């Protein structure tokens with residue numbers, strides 16, 4: 001990385017923003033940079049968190065709904081010196097000083113070689129220089145940009161702060177709020193499109209078996225549930241997303257199985273790549289917005305907690321939350337995720353995927369993720 005192309009900068013200091021405890025509802029939660037990314041440039045943007053003691057920041061983050069109801073006027077006095085997050089630009093992208101981001105969240109930052117760790121009483125986040133892999137409380141999430149280092153300063157991509165850390169660590173900042181009532185469950189493939197194959201085992205059948213269980217359980221939880229298919233029928237990708245529009249779905253969940261060389265195994269949850277960010281595994285940036293980008297923050301939160309529940313409940317290897325513009329998750333006008341529930345190409349995992357006990361664990365985990373989101377954004 002060439003130091004010369006870095007440009008030092010500082011995000012404008014904030015005035016007039018209220019600290020967390022001052023807000024009467026989540027709708028009034030403080031905004032960072034502004035609530036609309038198009039209102040940049042950054043130097044005119046606002047960021048604000050008045051200086052409480054670090055432990056107060058974190059407490060406020062993690063028990064936000066409770067605090068909103070308990071906040072007293074005395075706790076609502078803004079302090080005078082707001083925190084600022086410094087940034088640098090590199091190759092047209094904006095990077096934030098990680099040490100400032102850690103402070104912002106009331107976390108301590110330590111470094112060891114290439115590794116950077118944010119730590120608080122409640123959370124541990126690890127990053128590595130030149131890597132897009134982040135581990136947050138033992139769950140992997142692939143960032144849009146590798147962690148950079150310039151003149152001993154560790155830097156994180158601005159969009160990774162805004163669209164990954166913010167929604168997960170501070171769900172009150174998630175916009176828009178999307179109450180989930182109607183859910184469209186989408187078993188991948190079907191009919192002549194069998195999906196991945198291992199011997200006489202077809203992905204389409206495993207997807208359907210898990211999706212049927214998921215739909216049944218979601219109904220029992222009181223959601224309005226539809227399926228793009230409930231039998232072995234072929235249905236185009238376009239019809240699947242149009243179906244979501246037709247029923248005015250609040251959430252679209254696509255169930256798939258992965259395929260690779262026989263030894264590869266593990267679970268992945270996909271959401272759409274944000275605008276101006278690269279998908280996982282590539283540096284090519286998605287310049288245009290897709291319909292799903294309205295829900296980038298919701299998707300990050302949902303996918304993180306779904307992936308967490310999946311690996312906790314099933315014990316299967318964590319291959320992380322990943323962002324890629326698969327057709328059905330980029331063209332949905334509601335929050336959406338595509339879950340690769342395991343590798344059909346791995347014999348042990350295939351046996352597991354066909355096992356009703358494992359299928360129950362998978363469906364319970366997906367429901368955990370949805371309920372977590374619903375409760376966090378009530």
Ligand SMILES: [Zn+2]
Pocket residue numbers: 188189195196203256257
């Ligand atoms: Zn598939």
